[in-house]
Amino acid sequence: MSEFDSIGNTAYNKYQGLPKLAYTCISRLLDVNETIFKLLYYDGPDALDQSNISAAQKRALIFKGQEKMEDYRIFMDSGQSDAWTTETTVLCIYPYDINPLNRTVGVTTMAFEVYSHYKINHLNNYTTRIDTIIQQLIYEFNGFNLGEVGRLEFDNRMGGIAQKMNSKGVTPYKGKYLLMSTKSATGIQGTGAI
DSSP: OOTTGGGOTTOBOOOTTGGGHHHHHHHHHHHHOHHHHHHHHOOSTTGGGSOOOOHHHHHTTBOOSOSOGGGOOEESSSOOSSOOOSOOEEEEEEEEEEEESSSSOEEEEEEEEEEEEHHHHBOTTSOBHHHHHHHHHHHHHTTOBOTTSOBOBOOTTSSSSOOOEEEEEETTEEEEEEEEEEEEOOSOBSSSOO
């Protein structure tokens, strides 16, 4: 008998937190990670040697539907509608997939995509911008509690999409993506819970 068998026949997962998942992850980065913001803000090979940026500068990197997408570095969706000519780095965070395991529990997978122009990807410490950001995303989000939704895991035991890190894109804008998941039973209706 699972922990969810006693919920009742009228209970259903409503995935109420879904629209806020991307910004919950971005908020975490705003609060705790300077490395990612340096790599998004500074385009030079010495980006990690630069000063931390202010909270206002961090927030100014987040796209909120403005007309000129090229002025922003953090997006809550995949893909860009305009061709980019700017040599920069972009981070996309968004809900990638929901795999319902039954009517009350599902696996929600978050995607973290990082793209960088080839000319600025290499850093002066013999690492790359993309790999450093991917490692920082794993560090910040593997085990991170998304609130009412659950903890993100970089783990294949979830029963949803295979958790992985993989390459994506073509030169000059190449990148990698990371998939992490959580089991959720949020906003269940018919139980009086949540």
